[in-house]
Amino acid sequence: MSLIRQYFRSEVLELSTSLTVLVPEHAPRGASGHPVLFLLHGLSDDDGMWVRQTAIERYAARRGIAVVMPQVHRSYYSDEVHGGDYWTFLTAELPTLLTRVFKFSDDPAERFVAGLSMGGYGAMKWALREPGAFAAAASLSGALGLAQRTVGGPGTLDPRLWDAIFDSHPIVGTDDDVVALLERRASDGSTLPALYVCCGTDDALYLENLRFVDAAAEAGVPLTTSFGPGIHEWAYWDDRIRDVVDWLPLSD
Numbered sequence: 001m002s003l004i005r006q007y008f009r010s011e012v013l014e015l016s017t018s019l020t021v022l023v024p025e026h027a028p029r030g031a032s033g034h035p036v037l038f039l040l041h042g043l044s045d046d047d048g049m050w051v052r053q054t055a056i057e058r059y060a061a062r063r064g065i066a067v068v069m070p071q072v073h074r075s076y077y078s079d080e081v082h083g084g085d086y087w088t089f090l091t092a093e094l095p096t097l098l099t100r101v102f103k104f105s106d107d108p109a110e111r112f113v114a115g116l117s118m119g120g121y122g123a124m125k126w127a128l129r130e131p132g133a134f135a136a137a138a139s140l141s142g143a144l145g146l147a148q149r150t151v152g153g154p155g156t157l158d159p160r161l162w163d164a165i166f167d168s169h170p171i172v173g174t175d176d177d178v179v180a181l182l183e184r185r186a187s188d189g190s191t192l193p194a195l196y197v198c199c200g201t202d203d204a205l206y207l208e209n210l211r212f213v214d215a216a217a218e219a220g221v222p223l224t225t226s227f228g229p230g231i232h233e234w235a236y237w238d239d240r241i242r243d244v245v246d247w248l249p250l251s252d
Contacts, residue, residue: 001022001023001024001025001057001060001061002022002023002024002025003020003021003022003051003057004020004021004022004023005018005019005020005021005048006018006019006020006021006101007019008097010089010093011093012084012085012088012089012092012093013084013085013086013089014084015084017071018046018047018048018071019069019070019071019094020047020048020050020051020069021066021069021102022051022056022057022060022061022066022067023066023102024060024061024064024065024066026064028103028105029064032105032106032107032110033102033103033104033105034064034065034066034102034103034104034105034110035064035065035066035104035105035110035111035112035248035250036065036066036067036068036098036104036105036110036111036112037060037065037066037067037068037112037113037114037245037248038068038069038070038111038112038113038114038123038126039056039067039068039113039114039115039119040069040070040072040077040113040114040115040116040118040119040120040122040123041069041071041072041115041116041118041119042115042116042117042119043074043076043118043143044074045119046071047069047070047071048069050067050069050241051069053234053237053238054234054237054238054241055238055242056241056245059241059242059245059246060245062245063245063246063248063250064250065112065245065250066102066104068094068098068104070089070090070094072086072089072090072122073086074118074161075087075165076118076122076143076146076157076165076176077090077118077119077121077122077125077126078165078166080164080165081163081164081165081166081167082163082164082165082167083164083165090122090126091126091129091130091133108132108133108134108135109135109251110135110250110251111133111134111135112134112135112136112137112138112193112248113126113127113134113136113137113138114137114138114139114140114241114244115138115139115140115142116140116141116237116241117140117141117142117143117205117232118143119140119142120138120139120140120141120142120143120144121139121142121143121144121146121178123137123138123139123142124137124139124142124144124178124181124182124195124212125175125176125178125181127192127193127195128178128181128182128184128185128192129175129181131185131190131191131192131193132191133193134193135193135194135248135249136193136194136196136247136248136249137193137194137195137196138195138196138197138198138244138247139196139197139198139209140198140199140237140240140241140244141198141199141200141203141205141209141230141232141236141237142197142199142209142212143205143208144178144179144197144205144208144209144211144212145179145205145207145208145209145211145212146171146176146177146178147170147171147172147173147174147176147177147178147179147180148177148179148208148211178212179211179212179215182212182215182216182219182221183215183219185221186219186220186221187219192221194224194247194249195216195221195222195223195224196223196224196225196226196244196247197209197212197213197223197224197225197226198225198227198243198244199227199230200227200228200229200230200231200232200236201227201228201229201230202229202230202231203230203231203232203236205232206227209227210227213225224247226240226243
């Protein structure tokens with residue numbers, strides 16, 4: 001695998017930013033390019049944290065997939081009311097950039113998204129907002145109950161961050177509420193990608209992950225789940241991202 005740190009100007013964000021990419025060194029198996037996993041970072045991380053804290057390079061090499069790790073700061077993968085348009089950057093500008101610069105597949109059957117904590121929320125939001133964009137999506141210890149939390153309460157966002165992103169408004173029932181998106185996709189008959197949810201049972205986000213799984217069951221949306229001992233830390237995520245990469249529905 002080749003490890004690339006790309007610096008570029010985002011026209012959407014109107015600033016220079018960075019991107020960490022793992023690229024298989026062999027030729028793509030098909031004409032469309034390498035299968036690609038968008039791998040999203042957590043609230044206190046950056047685009048290089050996955051390669052610094054896990055063996056994602058080794059896991060991806062074994063399956064012959066590229067991995068794209070964008071930088072979105074503390075945006076919750078949203079178009080911030082008082083900040084940058086990180087949702088638009090992620091979902092519109094970034095895929096176009098990758099098509100120009102790298103030979104990655106643009107076939108939804110060979111595109112996947114996953115993330116941890118804030119990134120798990122981002123991965124599920126992307127997959128549920130644009131269900132035709134991916135073949136699979138995975139959340140590792142994701143902030144899947146973000147919309148249902150009380151601002152300023154235990155385990156929630158700092159009120160200043162909530163104000164910057166959401167203008168201090170509740171997001172229950174909006175396109176930033178992954179539980180509402182799950183129910184909406186189930187009711188409108190959308191064909192969803194394969195979905196995977198895991199969380200450690202000693203993690204502060206465990207209960208909201210269980211509530212997301214219950215909401216999926218009530219809506220009739222199938223999930224692959226993995227719950228067991230673990231806390232909100234990298235040793236747990238290293239094990240689980242290996243499982244996720246092995247779970248991805250790659251064609252032979």
